[in-house]
Amino acid sequence: MSAAKTVKKRKGGKAAAGAGKGAGTRRAAAGGKSARVSANGARKSAGKSAKAPAGYKEPGLLKRLAEGPVICAEGYVFELERRGYLQAGAFVPTVLTDHPEVVEQLHLDFVRAGSDVTQALTYYVHREKLRVIGREKDLVPMNRTALNIAKKVARKTHTLFAGDICNTNIYDPADKKALREVERIFAEQVGWAADAGVDYIVAETFSWGAEAVMALEAIKKHSKVPAVVTFSIHREEHTREGWTAAETCKRLQAAGADVVGLNCHRGPDTMLPLLREIRDAVKCEVAALPVPYRTTTEQPSFMSLTDPCCDNARAFPIGLDPFVCTRAEIGEFGRAAYEMGVKYLGVCCGAGPHHIRALAEGLGRHPEASKYSVDMSKHAFFGTDSKIKTVQTEYRAKL
Numbered sequence: 001m002s003a004a005k006t007v008k009k010r011k012g013g014k015a016a017a018g019a020g021k022g023a024g025t026r027r028a029a030a031g032g033k034s035a036r037v038s039a040n041g042a043r044k045s046a047g048k049s050a051k052a053p054a055g056y057k058e059p060g061l062l063k064r065l066a067e068g069p070v071i072c073a074e075g076y077v078f079e080l081e082r083r084g085y086l087q088a089g090a091f092v093p094t095v096l097t098d099h100p101e102v103v104e105q106l107h108l109d110f111v112r113a114g115s116d117v118t119q120a121l122t123y124y125v126h127r128e129k130l131r132v133i134g135r136e137k138d139l140v141p142m143n144r145t146a147l148n149i150a151k152k153v154a155r156k157t158h159t160l161f162a163g164d165i166c167n168t169n170i171y172d173p174a175d176k177k178a179l180r181e182v183e184r185i186f187a188e189q190v191g192w193a194a195d196a197g198v199d200y201i202v203a204e205t206f207s208w209g210a211e212a213v214m215a216l217e218a219i220k221k222h223s224k225v226p227a228v229v230t231f232s233i234h235r236e237e238h239t240r241e242g243w244t245a246a247e248t249c250k251r252l253q254a255a256g257a258d259v260v261g262l263n264c265h266r267g268p269d270t271m272l273p274l275l276r277e278i279r280d281a282v283k284c285e286v287a288a289l290p291v292p293y294r295t296t297t298e299q300p301s302f303m304s305l306t307d308p309c310c311d312n313a314r315a316f317p318i319g320l321d322p323f324v325c326t327r328a329e330i331g332e333f334g335r336a337a338y339e340m341g342v343k344y345l346g347v348c349c350g351a352g353p354h355h356i357r358a359l360a361e362g363l364g365r366h367p368e369a370s371k372y373s374v375d376m377s378k379h380a381f382f383g384t385d386s387k388i389k390t391v392q393t394e395y396r397a398k399l
């Protein structure tokens with residue numbers, strides 16, 4: 001009910017702001033709070049400083065965050081695996097060379113569902129992952145392809161165009177050679193993203209806080225765009241070197257990150273308490289992109305979930321279906337995080353476009369795909385419409 005109310009307000013805001021059509025409308029309609037601001041005709045900042053680095057054209061990420069929530073769909077590799085276009089295990093998006101049109105369509109699906117961002121599918125397209133699957137020679141073309149596809153969609157839909165770098169899986173604080181290779185991986189991927197003209201760069205899914213700091217340093221050194229740095233907390237409530245989530249975010253903020261926070265591994269229920277600590281610890285914008293799974297205190301990460309129906313076998317990665325959050329739960333997560341002051345919101349591995357739509361609607365938005373959001377009034381048995389025959393509605397209790 002409150003969501004519907006907020007949607008109405010948003011629509012009012014849109015009209016008052018005279019915000020144009022299509023994606024521009026979506027951009028202007030930045031959720032309940034911001035919509036109210038728009039309706040008053042005063043699009044003032046939410047209070048946080050949002051200085052853009054030199055050479056960065058507004059409206060960009062920071063300005064949008066100052067006005068309200070920004071939704072970023074992630075979790076492409078899981079969705080493409082489910083659709084049959086890449087292999088679970090290595091999770092390298094070989095779909096970029098086999099079926100680039102599928103990647104483009106997935107970007108479009110997420111934007112249609114409410115994503116404000118088209119993030120290039122360069123996750124796990126770094127030289128270490130390609131080495132593992134024996135395709136190092138495809139490193140440059142795959143990165144370029146991913147960036148080109150995302151740029152095309154971003155420019156067409158007026159969404160933000162984000163680059164992406166991620167966990168290298170070779171980071172080892174005691175191995176100097178490995179650290180040099182990590183630096184190289186970040187430098188080259190940031191370079192390709194900068195060449196492509198990204199609006200900002202996401203660094204994500206690090207288990208080591210210091211690896212996240214290295215990724216941030218590479219973004220600062222090799223590009224001029226804002227940095228969103230998110231990392232993952234597994235079963236233990238700290239990074240692999242023992243930093244708390246809040247402490248890690250403070251370090252990232254001090255090192256110049258524009259947005260800091262958590263992504264992947266934890267579901268909404270086990271990520272929210274950490275977000276509270278992070279929000280209290282930093283002044284910069286905070287990000288939250290949980291996996292859409294019902295994680296628990298006992299099994300707080302999606303890799304730790306075991307399925308009682310299958311001999312308590314590990315559910316990750318292809319047996320997670322019984323744990324998937326409902327759309328209402330994702331909507332509720334978005335509302336709770338936003339109320340806490342977390343404004344960069346998304347869903348990671350396991351997310352489909354329907355989750356992004358639920359998140360958007362939870363924030364009071366009405367993306368294109370909401371045209372088809374559920375309406376049971378004309379359902380064959382549960383419908384309330386006068387055209388539904390009583391011979392059907394009377395049978396409800398026996399369904």
Ligand SMILES: [Zn+2]
Nearest residue numbers: 264265348349
């Ligand atoms: Zn993920």
